[in-house]
Amino acid sequence: MSLDKILDSRKKxxxxxxxxxxxxxxxxxxxxxNIRKSYFDQNKNVYEIHDFTTxxxxxxxxxxxxxxxxxxxxxxxxxxxxxxxxxRQKSKKGRDAYSYNFSVLESEVFEKLVEDxxxxxxxxxxxxxxxxxxxxxxxxxTVIPNMEPPTRYEELVKYVKELSEFYDxxxxxxxxxxxxxxxxxxxxxxxxxxxxxxxxxxxxxxxx
Numbered sequence: 001m002s003l004d005k006i007l008d009s010r011k012k013x014x015x016x017x018x019x020x021x022x023x024x025x026x027x028x029x030x031x032x033x034n035i036r037k038s039y040f041d042q043n044k045n046v047y048e049i050h051d052f053t054t055x056x057x058x059x060x061x062x063x064x065x066x067x068x069x070x071x072x073x074x075x076x077x078x079x080x081x082x083x084x085x086x087x088r089q090k091s092k093k094g095r096d097a098y099s100y101n102f103s104v105l106e107s108e109v110f111e112k113l114v115e116d117x118x119x120x121x122x123x124x125x126x127x128x129x130x131x132x133x134x135x136x137x138x139x140x141x142t143v144i145p146n147m148e149p150p151t152r153y154e155e156l157v158k159y160v161k162e163l164s165e166f167y168d169x170x171x172x173x174x175x176x177x178x179x180x181x182x183x184x185x186x187x188x189x190x191x192x193x194x195x196x197x198x199x200x201x202x203x204x205x206x207x208x
Contacts, residue, residue, distance in 0.1 A: 078107030
């Protein structure tokens with residue numbers, strides 16, 4: 001085997017898989033292929049799942065209930081999980097929160113079932129799921145006059161959408177910190193709100 005082929009078989013991509021959006025795809029069933037630290041909170045894990053139905057790798061959103069289910073079940077790389085979107089319900093604080101049904105099959109059990117021929121093997125060569133929010137961002141940027149190069153605004157809209165998977169609402173100052181200190185977009189926060197079509201209530205910004 002040539003060196004090119006050896007390295008090609010080991011290559012990794014810098015692209016993170018797109019977020020699984022439960023409203024559009026209510027169920028994901030597949031294998032945990034990677035666990036990484038959240039970009040927004042290093043104390044939280046983010047799980048990447050090879051969905052057997054689509055044969056794509058998706059990033060699970062960091063919803064509190066979902067994170068708790070995975071943590072309490074001690075989910076590890078190689079385990080097979082099923083997550084079903086069960087709509088939304090009010091949290092104890094009165095907030096609109098996501099609800100899920102969840103189950104996990106340990107890696108060793110899954111491998112044994114495949115080996116014994118009781119279940120089919122998982123599909124091979126999954127692709128990285130691609131987020132469509134860039135296309136959505138283009139629609140937003142086309143109606144804003146006197147803009148800077150569109151790619152910068154596309155990145156901003158996509159970033160704020162990623163934030164919305166972790167926050168329903170956020171303080172205006174915290175959003176400014178994320179956008180202009182952590183990511184250095186250097187765009188006035190009121191302009192950020194305008195570009196992303198967000199709603200402000202007092203000092204809070206609604207991301208959803």
